Amino acid sequence: MQAGLAERASVDFVLTLRRRWADTLYPALGRQYREQLAAVGTMDEQDVRELPAYPWFSWLERGAQKMLWRAVMDALATPPATPSAAAAEAAVDVDPALQLPAWYTDWDIHVQPGGIWSSERAAAVYEQGAKLVMLGENDDYAFHRVFVETALPARDWRRIVDLGCGFGKSAWPLKARFPDAEVVGIDLAAPCLRLAARRASERGLEIRWRQACVTATGLDAGSADLVTSTMLIHEMPVAALEALFVECRRILAPGGTLRFLDFQPTGDFLRDMAMREHGARNNEPYMPGMMAADLPAMAEAAGLCHARWVAFDERGAGRLQALEWPERSEWHFPWAVLEAECPA
Ligand SMILES: C[S@@+](CC[C@H](N)C(=O)[O-])C[C@H]1O[C@@H](n2cnc3c(N)ncnc32)[C@H](O)[C@@H]1O
Structure with a gap:
């Protein structure tokens, strides 16, 4: 970002606020919860909402998120147009007839005001905001590299399809790790795809970018041997998820592999409640439905097999062996990988 001192100060302020929200306020809420639970024996969601730290935790989550977008929008300069950027963008396979679903728009x-799909600037704002949401600790997109390195089997993939690729940060490491594979990034948002194409060309990565709904990719049946998604499925209603698994089954070749990185409940009452309400506070209304649904059963009903969730630790270990996370006092997203295979 080409920001002056005032804009950088705003970004630093929001980042620090978010860090303290996660590493100080959430543990304080946890202490209050455990003390109260020990005193009264049982607590429901309303009891949690009445704890002294809860309104602060709740308000700051949404308030800091709004501040984040404001700070990024103030700080973001318009990049200069260059012939190489224009060439990269022109190669994106945009579908002018595509109707974006109402549940999406x-x-x-x-x-994020205006969403991520409404303009080129919206995509650029999203790119910068996405770095800050990871508390500034993901500037080199280590998170997605850890996913690619630990959650995907090392094989000679011929075609990898990254569903809901956004501005590309999930697709670039796929091509970097599997340079001989054809990598296709699919998303509904044309501005994000154009940004993805520009950034891929800056990195020297040749990736195909295609505008489509992940429930109707337009790819040939049996033409993919690995299908991935990161942070996609919690943004989709359950009915669309059913259609997504049917489409994955259709495009996967026999013996193909599916790996989706998203969230799962942890079994910790306070964390799971905070996560459900995060969906409302962060305008991600379909997240609770996705987390409550039995997605392995849904994947198997669509014809996939060996479907199961395992936990994911974004700090470096990546994919874990079971759906169990290491103990952590700070707020963190309960990352998990949904794994399934296509029958041979
Ligand atoms: C949170 S972003 C994740 C982007 C990227 N995978 C990453 O990890 O950074 C979710 C992306 O999914 C896209 N998306 C949501 N629903 C979609 C659908 N039905 N079809 C295609 N893309 C979709 C959104 O446009 C957005 O770019």
């Missing part, structure tokens, strides 16, 4: 996802 009706919400300003992540509280």
Whole structure:
């Protein structure tokens, strides 16, 4: 970002606020919860909402998110147009007839004003905001590299399809790790795809970018041997998820592999409640439905097999062996990988 001192100060302020929200306020809420639970024996969601730290935790989550977008929008300069950027963008396979689903456009996802699909600037704002949401600790997109390195089997993939690729940060490491594979990134948002194409060309990565709904990719049946998604499925209603698994079954070749990185409940009452309410506070209305649904059963009903969730630790270990996370006092997203295979 080409920001002056005032804009950088705003970004630093929001980042620090978010860090303290996660590493100080959430543990304080946890202490209050455990003390109260020990005193009264049982607590429900309303009891949690009445704890002294809860209104602070709740308000700051949404308030800091709004501040984040404001700070990024103030700080973001328009990049100069260059012939190489124009060439990269022109190669994106945009579908002018595509109707974006209402469930996708009706919400300003992540509280970003105007959503991520409405303009080139919206995509650029999203790119910068996405770095800050990871508390500034993902500047080199280590998170997605850890996913690619630990959650995907090392094989000679011929075609990898990254569903809901956004501005490309999930697709670039696929091509970097599997340079001989054809990598196809699919998303509904044409501005994000154009940004993805520009960034891929800056990195020297040749990736195909295609505008489509992940429930109707337009790819040939049996033409993919690995299908991935990161942070996609919690943004889709359950009915669309059913259609997504049917489409994955259709495009996967016999013996093909599916790996989706998203969230699962942890079994910790406070964490799971905070996560459900995060969906409402962060304008991600379909997240609770996705987390409550039995997605392995849904994947198997669509004809996939060996479907199961395992936990994911974004700090470096990546994919874990079971759906169990290491103990952590700070707020963190309960990352998990949904794994399934296509029958041979
Ligand atoms: C949170 S972003 C994740 C982007 C990227 N995978 C990453 O990890 O950074 C979710 C992306 O999914 C896209 N998306 C949501 N629903 C979709 C659908 N039905 N079809 C295609 N893309 C979709 C959104 O446009 C957005 O770019």
